[in-house]
Amino acid sequence: MLGLDVGGTHTDVVVIHGKEVARKAKILTNQDNLLESVLCGMLEATAGIEPRLIQRVVVSTTLATNAIVEGRLEPVGMVVASGPGVNPASFAIDDHFYPVRGAIDHRGREIAPLRDEEIRDVGRILKAAGIRHVALVGKFSTRNPGHELRMRDLLADGFDTVAMGHQVSGQLNFPRRIATAYLNAAVAPISRRFYEAVQRSMERQGFRVPLEILKADGGTMAQQRSLQYAVETILSGPAASVMGTVAFADPAKEEVVLDIGGTTTDIAILVNGVPLLERVGISIGGYRTLVRALRSHSIGVGGDSWVRVESGALKVGPERKGRAVAYGGPEPTPTDALIALGAETSGHRQRAVDGIQRLGFQLGKGVRDTAEMIVSKTGSLILGGIEHLVREVNSQPVYTIHQLLEGKRVDPRDLILIGAPAKELASRLGAASGWQVRVAPDHEVANAIGAAVARTTCEVTVVADTALGYVSAPEEGYRAAIDRNATEEEIVKLALTLLWNKALRLGADEDDLTMEILEAQQFNMVKGFHRVGRSIRVRAQVKPGLIKTYREIAA
Amino acid sequence: MKAARKTGLVFFPAFDWAISETHPEREERLLYTQDQVFEEGILDIDGLVELKPGLATARDVERVHFCVPDPETVTTKSHLVAAGGCIAVADAVLGGKLDCGFALVRPPGHHAMRVVHGARGFCNINIEAIMVEYLRHAYGVDRVAIVDTDCHHGDGTQDIYWHEPDTLFISLHQDGRTLYPGSGFVSEMGGPNALGATVNIPLPPGTSEEGFLTVMDRVVLPILEEFKPELIINSAGQDNHYSDPITQMNFCAQGYARLTEKLQPHIAVLEGGYSIEGALPYVNVGLMLALAGLDYSWVREPDYDPERIRQDAEVGRFIALTCDHLLELRETCEVARRTSLAGPEFVRRNRTIFYDTAGVVENQREMVRVCRDCAGTVSIDSHADTGYHILAIRIPRKACAACVETGWRWFDQADPREYNCIGMQDGQSDLYQVKRE
Numbered sequence: 004m005l006g007l008d009v010g011g012t013h014t015d016v017v018v019i020h021g022k023e024v025a026r027k028a029k030i031l032t033n034q035d036n037l038l039e040s041v042l043c044g045m046l047e048a049t050a051g052i053e054p055r056l057i058q059r060v061v062v063s064t065t066l067a068t069n070a071i072v073e074g075r076l077e078p079v080g081m082v083v084a085s086g087p088g089v090n091p092a093s094f095a096i097d098d099h100f101y102p103v104r105g106a107i108d109h110r111g112r113e114i115a116p117l118r119d120e121e122i123r124d125v126g127r128i129l130k131a132a133g134i135r136h137v138a139l140v141g142k143f144s145t146r147n148p149g150h151e152l153r154m155r156d157l158l159a160d161g162f163d164t165v166a167m168g169h170q171v172s173g174q175l176n177f178p179r180r181i182a183t184a185y186l187n188a189a190v191a192p193i194s195r196r197f198y199e200a201v202q203r204s205m206e207r208q209g210f211r212v213p214l215e216i217l218k219a220d221g222g223t224m225a226q227q228r229s230l231q232y233a234v235e236t237i238l239s240g241p242a243a244s245v246m247g248t249v250a251f252a253d254p255a256k257e258e259v260v261l262d263i264g265g266t267t268t269d270i271a272i273l274v275n276g277v278p279l280l281e282r283v284g285i286s287i288g289g290y291r292t293l294v295r296a297l298r299s300h301s302i303g304v305g306g307d308s309w310v311r312v313e314s315g316a317l318k319v320g321p322e323r324k325g326r327a328v329a330y331g332g333p334e335p336t337p338t339d340a341l342i343a344l345g346a347e348t349s350g351h352r353q354r355a356v357d358g359i360q361r362l363g364f365q366l367g368k369g370v371r372d373t374a375e376m377i378v379s380k381t382g383s384l385i386l387g388g389i390e391h392l393v394r395e396v397n398s399q400p401v402y403t404i405h406q407l408l409e410g411k412r413v414d415p416r417d418l419i420l421i422g423a424p425a426k427e428l429a430s431r432l433g434a435a436s437g438w439q440v441r442v443a444p445d446h447e448v449a450n451a452i453g454a455a456v457a458r459t460t461c462e463v464t465v466v467a468d469t470a471l472g473y474v475s476a477p478e479e480g481y482r483a484a485i486d487r488n489a490t491e492e493e494i495v496k497l498a499l500t501l502l503w504n505k506a507l508r509l510g511a512d513e514d515d516l517t518m519e520i521l522e523a524q525q526f527n528m529v530k531g532f533h534r535v536g537r538s539i540r541v542r543a544q545v546k547p548g549l550i551k552t553y554r555e556i557a558a
Numbered sequence: 559m560k561a562a563r564k565t566g567l568v569f570f571p572a573f574d575w576a577i578s579e580t581h582p583e584r585e586e587r588l589l590y591t592q593d594q595v596f597e598e599g600i601l602d603i604d605g606l607v608e609l610k611p612g613l614a615t616a617r618d619v620e621r622v623h624f625c626v627p628d629p630e631t632v633t634t635k636s637h638l639v640a641a642g643g644c645i646a647v648a649d650a651v652l653g654g655k656l657d658c659g660f661a662l663v664r665p666p667g668h669h670a671m672r673v674v675h676g677a678r679g680f681c682n683i684n685i686e687a688i689m690v691e692y693l694r695h696a697y698g699v700d701r702v703a704i705v706d707t708d709c710h711h712g713d714g715t716q717d718i719y720w721h722e723p724d725t726l727f728i729s730l731h732q733d734g735r736t737l738y739p740g741s742g743f744v745s746e747m748g749g750p751n752a753l754g755a756t757v758n759i760p761l762p763p764g765t766s767e768e769g770f771l772t773v774m775d776r777v778v779l780p781i782l783e784e785f786k787p788e789l790i791i792n793s794a795g796q797d798n799h800y801s802d803p804i805t806q807m808n809f810c811a812q813g814y815a816r817l818t819e820k821l822q823p824h825i826a827v828l829e830g831g832y833s834i835e836g837a838l839p840y841v842n843v844g845l846m847l848a849l850a851g852l853d854y855s856w857v858r859e860p861d862y863d864p865e866r867i868r869q870d871a872e873v874g875r876f877i878a879l880t881c882d883h884l885l886e887l888r889e890t891c892e893v894a895r896r897t898s899l900a901g902p903e904f905v906r907r908n909r910t911i912f913y914d915t916a917g918v919v920e921n922q923r924e925m926v927r928v929c930r931d932c933a934g935t936v937s938i939d940s941h942a943d944t945g946y947h948i949l950a951i952r953i954p955r956k957a958c959a960a961c962v963e964t965g966w967r968w969f970d971q972a973d974p975r976e977y978n979c980i981g982m983q984d985g986q987s988d989l990y991q992v993k994r995e
Contacts, residue, residue: 088843089598090856093559106860109593109839114860143597178599291602400610402592403574404635407611526586527579531803534580538589 004553005057006455007044008217008243009064012265014040015451016048018057022250022553026052027448037066038197042204054209059550061454063217063239066197067190071237071288076189077136079166080129082122082158083181084141084150086115094181099134101125110468110538111147111475122157130161136191138184140168142177146466148477164191169477171234172293173464173542176283182290187234194233198226215510219285219296221246221278221453221547222460225510235294237287239454242297242547245271245278246453248419248443249549252276257415259389261432262449263422265307266323268385270392271299272413278547279413282399295462297547298396302388306338306424310377312365319380328358335359338424340377343370346427382428382435389418421446456553459511462521462544465498470528470536476501491525491539498541506545515551518543561605562851566650566659568611568643569595575636575665577915582804582832583665583680591662594839600846609650611643611663614692618645619683620990621691622718624673624950624981626942629683632674637682640665644689644827651824652697658824658849660794661685662842666829668706668793669739671717673950675942676916679710679739686793686827687718690725693789694955695988700724703787705778705821706731707770707814708795708829709805711742715793716756721749721926722933722954726757726785728778730770732798732805733760738914744884747891749926750898750905751934754891757781759884762876763806766869767813769877770798774820776881781888792823796831796841800867801859804832808867811837815844815854823849836861898928919943931958935965948979955985962986969993 007016009032018026028047032040041062049057070076080099085091086106094100103125105117129137139154148169155165166188168180202214214226218235221242229236244262252258254276262269272279278297285296303321310319311334319337326332327339329350335358342348342355356370363373397412418440420429425442433440443449465481467474469489475482479501499518506516522542527534548554571588578584595601601608618641619629626632640663647659667686669679676682686704693699703726704719706712711731719725734740748756759773782790796802798809818826826849831838840859847854898905904925911920923939933954941947949972953965962984969982974995982991 085856087840087856087858087860087862088594089559089600089847090853093853108860109590109597110835143593175593175596176599176602177597178602291599398610400569400608402569402571404572404639405574407570407613407639408635524573526573526589527584528586529580529584532580538586 004059004455005045005048005061006451006453007041007062008240008450008454009037009040010240010450011065014044015448016044017445017448017451017455018048018052019452019455019553024445024448024452027445027451029448034069037064038200041201045205046208055211057210058212059215059455060205060210060212061215061217061223061457062201063243063450063454064236065240067194067233067237068240068287070190070193071186071290077192078134079185079188080125080134080137081181081185082125082137082139082154084117085177086142088142094178096182096185099129099132105141105150107141107143107147107150109143109146110471111143111473112471113147113149117150117153119157122154126158126161135162136164136188137162138166138168138188140177140181140184144169144180145173145175145464145477146475164188166191170231172284173462173476173478174283174293176293179284179291179293183234183284183292183294186237186290186292187232190233191230194236195230198229202226213510217243217454217457218460219294220280220460221297221457222545223457223510224459228509234292237294238285238296240450241269241271241299243450243453244269244421245297245299246457246547247449247451248421249273249276249278249453250456250553251419251443253417256417257413258417258419259415260419260421261385263385263420263424263428264305265423266305267301267303268305268388269299269301270388271297272392272396272415274413279396280547300388300392300395302384304381304384307332307336308381310335310337310340310362312362317362317366317376317380319377319384327355329355335362337377337381340374341424341427343374344378378428378431379435382432385432386436417441419443421449423447456549458515458548458550459506459509460545460547461502461505461509462542463498463502463505465494465501465541467494467539468536469539479505487536489537489539491523491541494539494541495520495523498543502543502545511545512551517546517548519546559603559852561603563657563849564605564607564655565846565850566607566609566647566656567601567846568609568646568659568661568663570611570639570643570663572636572639572664575634577665577680587664587832587834588662588838590835591838591842594843595846598843600843603850603852606846606850607650607656609646611639611646613638614641614645614688617990618688618692620983621695621988622672622687623670623683624948624983626673626675626940626946626948627979632676632682636665639663640667641683641685641688644685644825645692647825648689648693652693652699660826660846660849662828664828666795668708668712668715668795668829669710670714671911672952673920673922673938673940673948675920675944675946676913676918678714678913678915680830680915681714684714684718686715686791689825689827690791699788701785701787702726702789702791703728703782703785704791704793705823706793706795706829707798707817708793709797709802709807710738710795710830711758712793713739713741716742716746720756721752721936723752723755724933724956726755726781726787728757728759728781730759730761730773730778732807733762736763737805744880744887747887750895750928751926753895754888757884759880761807761880762873764808764870764873765798765877766808766867767810767816768869769873770809770813770817771820772877773881774817777884779820789825790821790823792818792821792826793829794826794845795829796838799831799833799837799841801833801836802831808869810862810867811840811844811857811859812854814841815848815857818845818848899930901928903928927961927964929958929961932956932961935961937968946978947976948981949977950981950983952983953986957986
């Protein structure tokens with residue numbers, strides 16, 4: 004199994020055989036040519052291995068992330084049917100934003116019709132402006148996608164990409180649906196070109212497996228699907244790292260995963276070996292989205308953080324001025340402190356000592372004391388970040404008395420470290436926190452391992468309104484009539500069936516589906532003191548986790 | 559989008575609590591509001607913060623109420639979360655983290671009076687009063703105004719603050735001759751020590767945006783201006799809506815938002831409102847946007863038709879007369895106050911209180927010490943048809959020495975064989991004490 008993660012600085016690749024990391028490679032990423040980075044990484048890691056022996060290839064890249072963060076996106080025409088509520092003008096992304104008439108209410112009923120002519124007019128304007136991609140979004144389209152589908156029918160001809168809001172998520176959140184559909188359309192062409200190129204090169208090299216792509220929720224999807232859901236590949240890097248520690252996690256504990264990088268440290272939480280997910284969706288480049296993602300908290304402190312003295316006080320990060328002084332960088336860093344203390348032996352030790360000494364003069368302290376101060380300050384910033392994330396998870400609002408009174412709180416006491424200075428910081432973080440700290444094996448390529456062994460994940464949302472007599476899962480294109488007396492049990496069953504089918508379409512293995520119900524709620528709908536039906540809402544997921552073959556071997 | 563005012567929101571729909579399966583106060587009540595709030599992405603707006611409620615404690619409840627036989631019996635966890643939700647918002651506002659906040663909680667509380675024998679008008683404990691007294695205790699807040707815009711007269715809040723000159727209680731509601739609880743007339747202006755601190759504006763059925771905003775401009779805002787509260791609370795019931803099934807008013811989401819913008823409450827608390835599909839989703843979104851100082855001009859009900867709910871000219875004239883009458887009556891408060899100070903030391907009133915939700919009838923004999931220096935100590939002899947007979951004594955928060963002495967003398971002299979329980983609420987030393995045989 005081959006896993007490859009293109010990061011900002013390095014591209015990491017592993018080949019896993021059984022439970023062993025048979026090969027690992029780390030090459031510098033060429034940000035101007037990610038394709039080259041992917042292909043070189045693959046070739047380097049598989050040199051001497053017969054390509055047909057590779058059974059699985061999963062890739063995680065910064066392609067979509069970079070495009071969004073750097074604003075290298077193709078223009079997208081947004082056609083938005085909002086109806087009453089928040090002024091839709093406040094959701095405009097750029098000039099190609101067209102609010103149109105037409106409205107659906109919370110139960111999926113049409114309250115104002117779409118005007119076909121208005122949509123056609125918008126289409127003409129967009130075409131005249133040279134726009135080739137459109138995103139069509141309606142408020143409450145997850146309850147009834149009729150307007151989005153009608154818009155697609157009216158506009159389908161003449162645009163390269165047509166993204167629809169109801170396909171990106173089953174969750175309610177119109178502004179996020181707009182942003183997500185926009186990004187999906189905007190990164191689609193870049194993503195399509197890139198992954199098709201990767202797939203072609205793989206075929207030329209003799210790889211016989213379909214390419215899989217890692218998503219932000221730590222699961223994989225088939226490259227075919229990514230054509231339609233390009234946005235789901237954003238921010239897969241942090242997810243890759245977390246997934247790379249799952250095999251090493253304790254299935255009976257709550258653990259914090261720390262990925263200590265150069266500029267930042269990413270913090271995630273595993274509960275019984277399963278990573279926690281974002282409540283709604285991930286944010287990227289100023290866009291709040293509905294993209295399912297592992298929950299992580301990033302803080303501006305890492306091995307290369309800029310260390311200086313400001314008004315007599317030591318400051319670490321969040322800026323990075325370059326590499327450590329020991330490696331020829333301009334300013335001292337926590338890595339220099341570790342080198343000066345002899346905890347880390349690589350690099351030019353004397354330069355590190357000199358750098359730390361400069362700071363020591365300003366503080367009136369010796370090299371050793373100064374280095375200790377830097378390391379302990381770095382540690383306390385990281386522990387503060389952990390505390391922040393745990394507090395945030397525990398203060399997540401709940402909506403039932405049962406959850407409020409019985410709601411589970413996370414209270415981790417174990418730490419798994421990965422990233423460059425992991426080994427050197429482990430004992431110090433342990434001493435400062437009193438927690439048990441472990442360094443994950445092959446931690447410097449945990450991200451590539453995560454990509455190699457992550458299983459397919461997905462989610463479905465099903466809503467039944469028995470008073471109106473329908474059940475629907477618009478994301479799946481599913482809508483059917485339903486009996487007034489349908490129960491939560493039946494809807495749960497339906498959700499699991501839809502989830503099963505969806506997972507298989509995404510490339511999951513039939514006997515490797517760990518499904519769970521995330522939410523199941525049933526409400527009596529009453530009119531004039533009589534029950535007229537039920538509103539039933541069910542959300543189910545395939546949990547992020549490891550593919551079965553690996554799980555079994557690792558166990 | 560960024561909120562002009564930092565606004566906190568406790569959203570607690572209590573999806574697992576109901577009075578009974580088909581009761582208006584049931585699990586489904588805030589379901590569609592949740593759908594709308596989530597779909598509008600309100601909780602993502604910068605400067606809008608969702609807060610998690612805690613549970614109010616028995617101590618918080620007993621700072622306000624005499625619960626018969628005790629707080630555990632007359633409350634469920636849902637009531638304590640509703641009050642706790644108000645406290646969570648209040649803590650964030652008074653702690654300086656937020657400019658204002660909205661406790662979108664259920665069940666409501668404004669029909670719960672000082673003595674609680676059970677549920678009245680879907681209310682068991684008065685969540686606004688519990689919050690206000692908590693704030694006075696925790697932050698030393700003194701002057702508070704509570705503006706009740708629920709369609710039903712906030713008779714519980716009125717009862718709790720009837721004798722307290724530092725709490726201005728203003729209620730706008732559908733005329734008591736046409737709706738539960740049947741009280742809240744212009745002439746109800748507060749006890750002898752707090753005349754004018756209670757303001758009632760009964761409105762005729764069919765009052766629409768025009769009428770509500772007239773009352774705001776002519777009565778509510780000037781009286782607030784004069785009272786100079788440190789804190790404005792809005793009991794934000796939403797049952798004045800034209801689609802509400804249990805009232806007869808013609809108010810709308812735009813109107814509620816405009817009213818909120820005029821009032822600029824520090825803390826809004828959801829009270830009633832039972833048009834759970836046609837009104838609540840839109841009114842709540844409008845209210846949140848208005849509180850946060852954001853554009854609410856696009857918020858309207860799907861079936862909104864200003865012509866259909868236009869206010870009758872006759873209704874407008876009636877409202878104008880009510881305002882005139884109220885403002886005239888307020889002129890007489892000072893004279894009335896002087897007269898009562900010259901009169902007997904103790905003033906009594908006898909009342910019968912019906913608990914419609916619990917089906918209990920209570921008879922009260924209340925006595926207040928007319929006091930020049932403070933809100934006056936009060937005693938309530940309360941007898942309910944459940945068989946409970948209690949004596950409740952309350953010494954006000956800023957009591958004078960004579961009122962403190964009077965309160966404790968009553969407490970010490972009361973014969974425990976005559977009552978199931980004798981309760982003392984000493985607001986001055988923040989103490990609650992009971993004595994039983």
